[in-house]
Amino acid sequence: MLPIAALLLTACGSNETGTDDSGGTASTNEAKETTIYLVRHGKTWFNTMNQVQGYSDSPLTEEGEEQAKLVGEGLKDVEFTSAYSSDLGRQRNTAKLILEQNQHDVPQIIENNGFREKNFGSFEGQSNDDMNLAVAKALDLDYPEGSDELWDFLKEQLTEEELANKVAEVDPTQTAETYDEMHQRVEKVMPEMIKEVEAKGGGNVLIVSSGGIIPIILESVAPGEYQGEKIANCSVTTLTYKDGKYTIDKIGDTTFVDQD
Known part of the structure; x- marks a missing residue:
């Protein structure tokens, strides 16, 4: 009977999760954390x-x-x-230049068009002033004449969603993206990215995108957290992902590029 009793004691003492040195339970399925460095591309000729x-x-x-x-x-x-x-070359080349400075083995850059900038339709390549004036006139606003002042004025008057939809509305060719169209592609690309990253065990992720789409990414993963912070060229927005939830740590941080 002793061998049988010993077997029963062994079976009762087994635990799928195991125990740590202090006697506590050590889970074998602890969720891994992913840190995302979301960077706007560097300054371009069009900028x-x-x-x-x-x-x-x-x-x-x-x-x-x-x-x-x-x-x-x-x-x-x-x-x-x-x-x-x-x-987009400006995003890809920014990512390459960032990784070239890294002290570790670096991953190959994966291109996913979900990270593209907004599609501005027939306004592409034109002066920003022309597009902004078209929006201001359509809204019948008493707007400032200066270029930067007009853009800041529109950002104060309209939400990200309203501004994107008004640009699409006044685009003569009706080919500019609406806010919903941009939001839909972002809602698709972020889960795709997370699935691929988790398959590699999580860790740190570099994403280079653009100033217009980064706020939509933030709104998609953490609604209400983005409050209009400036997304300057090569600013870094940092997020963490764990247990299906995103936490925003910093938005539009320019510490690295502000060296003066």
């Missing part, structure tokens, strides 16, 4: 010339390349398990 830049593209300026290198230097000790951009 410098005040031209509308969405699906259209233009190269990084020397300043934009230097911005990307500074971000890379600031993140050089971060070991990235995954890296993403869209097929």
